[in-house]
Amino acid sequence: xxxxxxxxxxxxxxxxxxxxxxxxxxxxxxxxxxxxxxxxxxxxxxxxxxxxxxxxxxxxxxxxxxxxxxxxxxxxxxxxxxxxxxxxxxxxxxxxxxxxxxxxxxxxxxxxxxxxxxxxxxxxxxxxxxxxxxxxxxxxxxxxxxxxxxxxxxxxxxxxxxxxxxxxxxxxxxxxxxxxxxxxxxxxxxxxxxxxxxxxxxxxxxxxxxxxxxxxxxxxxxxxxxxxxxxxxxxxxxxxxxxxxxxxx
Amino acid sequence: xxxxxxxxxxxxxxxxxxxxxxxxxxxxxxxxxxxxxxxxxxxxxxxxxxxxxxxxxxxxxxxxxxxxxxxxxxxxxxxxxxxxxxxxxxxxxxxxxxxxxxxxxxxxxxxxxxxxxxxxxxxxxxxxxxxxxxxxxxxxxxxxxxxxxxxxxxxxxxxxxxxxxxxxxxxxxxxxxxxxxxxxxxxxxxxxxxxxxxxxxxxxxxxxxxxxxxxxxxxxxxxxxxxxxxxxxxxxxxxxxxxxxxxxx
Amino acid sequence: xxxxxxxxxxxxxxxxxxxxxxxxxxxxxxxxxxxxxxxxxxxxxxxxxxxxxxxxxxxxxxxxxxxxxxxxxxxxxxxxxxxxxxxxxxxxxxxxxxxxxxxxxxxxxxxxxxxxxxxxxxxxxxxxxxxxxxxxxxxxxxxxxxxxxxxxxxxxxxxxxxxxxxxxxxxxxxxxxxxxxxxxxxxxxxxxxxxxxxxxxxxxxxxxxxxxxxxxxxxxxxxxxxxxxxxxxxxxxxxxxxxxxxxxx
Numbered sequence: 160x161x162x163x164x165x166x167x168x169x170x171x172x173x174x175x176x177x178x179x180x181x182x183x184x185x186x187x188x189x190x191x192x193x194x195x196x197x198x199x200x201x202x203x204x205x206x207x208x209x210x211x212x213x214x215x216x217x218x219x220x221x222x223x224x225x226x227x228x229x230x231x232x233x234x235x236x237x238x239x240x241x242x243x244x245x246x247x248x249x250x251x252x253x254x255x256x257x258x259x260x261x262x263x264x265x266x267x268x269x270x271x272x273x274x275x276x277x278x279x280x281x282x283x284x285x286x287x288x289x290x291x292x293x294x295x296x297x298x299x300x301x302x303x304x305x306x307x308x309x310x311x312x313x314x315x316x317x318x319x320x321x322x323x324x325x326x327x328x329x330x331x332x333x334x335x336x337x338x339x340x341x342x343x344x345x346x347x348x349x350x351x352x353x354x355x356x357x358x359x360x361x362x363x364x365x366x367x368x369x370x371x372x373x374x375x376x377x378x379x380x381x382x383x384x385x386x387x388x389x390x391x392x393x394x395x396x397x398x399x400x401x402x403x404x405x406x407x408x
Numbered sequence: 409x410x411x412x413x414x415x416x417x418x419x420x421x422x423x424x425x426x427x428x429x430x431x432x433x434x435x436x437x438x439x440x441x442x443x444x445x446x447x448x449x450x451x452x453x454x455x456x457x458x459x460x461x462x463x464x465x466x467x468x469x470x471x472x473x474x475x476x477x478x479x480x481x482x483x484x485x486x487x488x489x490x491x492x493x494x495x496x497x498x499x500x501x502x503x504x505x506x507x508x509x510x511x512x513x514x515x516x517x518x519x520x521x522x523x524x525x526x527x528x529x530x531x532x533x534x535x536x537x538x539x540x541x542x543x544x545x546x547x548x549x550x551x552x553x554x555x556x557x558x559x560x561x562x563x564x565x566x567x568x569x570x571x572x573x574x575x576x577x578x579x580x581x582x583x584x585x586x587x588x589x590x591x592x593x594x595x596x597x598x599x600x601x602x603x604x605x606x607x608x609x610x611x612x613x614x615x616x617x618x619x620x621x622x623x624x625x626x627x628x629x630x631x632x633x634x635x636x637x638x639x640x641x642x643x644x645x646x647x648x649x650x651x652x653x654x655x656x657x
Numbered sequence: 658x659x660x661x662x663x664x665x666x667x668x669x670x671x672x673x674x675x676x677x678x679x680x681x682x683x684x685x686x687x688x689x690x691x692x693x694x695x696x697x698x699x700x701x702x703x704x705x706x707x708x709x710x711x712x713x714x715x716x717x718x719x720x721x722x723x724x725x726x727x728x729x730x731x732x733x734x735x736x737x738x739x740x741x742x743x744x745x746x747x748x749x750x751x752x753x754x755x756x757x758x759x760x761x762x763x764x765x766x767x768x769x770x771x772x773x774x775x776x777x778x779x780x781x782x783x784x785x786x787x788x789x790x791x792x793x794x795x796x797x798x799x800x801x802x803x804x805x806x807x808x809x810x811x812x813x814x815x816x817x818x819x820x821x822x823x824x825x826x827x828x829x830x831x832x833x834x835x836x837x838x839x840x841x842x843x844x845x846x847x848x849x850x851x852x853x854x855x856x857x858x859x860x861x862x863x864x865x866x867x868x869x870x871x872x873x874x875x876x877x878x879x880x881x882x883x884x885x886x887x888x889x890x891x892x893x894x895x896x897x898x899x900x901x902x903x904x905x906x
Contacts, residue, residue, distance in 0.1 A: 168824035175691035182687040189431040193424035231855030278855045280870030326417035357480030357527045372529030438680040442673035575666035606729030606776045621778030
């Protein structure tokens, strides 16, 4: 399975052009659009989201990851294998959180460049062909150079900020749910929000926090747009607090 | 063929996560995104739209239908077979109109729950795996309990309201075209709109009604945004009238 | 490979309904969404974009092209074969630029009409079934009538206007890159923009022009939204100028 994770958006033709390469070079392989709306040019936010979204994908899945404001410059092109998942993308930190938090990771720089490589669309010209070769298990011995670690690595800690706001208005944070318990409060936008297990446990329109289906602390409201109600936006700081033995972030 | 009908939107990662499950569990089966923009949390509007959109799909198609504000609460999970199409989704009325208007329908509640079922994403964790099993014709005898009818059933009558506004500005109503004739007028937004067979039969910018390609009475304008011109929004009431023997709604 | 190029947008159910036809009639054939956001009803802009986007697709690809404000009227339905690519769509000029600029093109009108052809959705009812037959190499001798040229043909010259603005804010023009050199300036929105090879060569927020990955002159800004910064919109005129031997447009 090939999985796309980009900031290319849906409306532009870039995703379709990348898929044409994948279907041509890895015939019969399913291609799944996981996410095309990583906040533009924001590799850090993308790195946190990628780590949260991978676990439900099957072993052997190859993720083509492109959030690449430095495209065409000297940044390296990276392949990583992390706990049975494969990742292809720029060496700009985007793959560093999922790799750094994994149990076992291996890394390579891509030494191959195609004829006619464009200056601005390595997703189509470089990353997609390499991902197709990985997915079809073609040998890439002459293409890949083993390296000990990515050149750019982000801090592996949880990020106590709003990472993403979905179309319902749920605000995903970069705090992993394992660190939070039902007695904790989440402080956000000047309010102390209680925990609720599910939407139906909250009063209509009441904002609350819960651990979302991807394992992250999320701010929601029952039949309401939480981010709109609270005035939250991507990057806003949040704090988990208030219970005995609380962990501050 | 697996068909997705949800309110998950395109931009969030939910659709991609659901597809990863479908491709893994029903390898080689095509997965078609029919609709991801059912007005959020609006199972009634979704039920009317689902009924209008199904007929052009081939026999045996399995529809994964998720508009599920009660996710994680006590609502049941439903499978229905209606005139050769299969449907999986919450028992909250969403499947009740296509089933109730069908010639023959059978119903089951889903007794299986996966390990690690999330509280908020049954589309990925429950409905997608069940749909994959239906699509691959795996036995589900131990999973499904025959029931006489869904627990929640909506009124089967036509809905004389604006159901959906497409990106061109065409306003779909819940009135089926078989009830309307060329002599009828449609009253909407305080105006009496005439019938036109095709867009090119109307003057530029003139609003009119016609029976759309999914069999519903629709308000359009030739090279114009009808909903914008008339100030229409989802939920607005419309009335078919004006010809001898007219049927009021 | 089947490739979709339309103005149907992503949010409406039209694309999904068309894909159901393609998967049913051309089983196992990959279907790629290239572009669904051609400016509504704008076949001329669509024709320029289609020509720019085709070259990276493999030989034998069948493009289903629908920008069709005259649907249901007397306009003809066209098949074209251009340099190994196949195109199906309305004979309203949409296919005329890619065909007219090709090395070799052949044309047919479609004489087949399906039972139950809708008045407003020939993408699903007419063009998709024909494309599926082309893709599966079924005989269509009795369906297709050879014609010498399309009925509607647009000017084949470069279009010195903004053709499309992508979600990053890059403004594509209809000027092909082969006509422009690094010494040229692009005049747009009252400014003279210099050439830069890649985004990282420009100062942060500086607008510049370059030849984009589809071979068109494009206005961009490093980590900025060029169209927003300059107040550009689709249709705005641009001029390439300023170097010795400059070519005016």
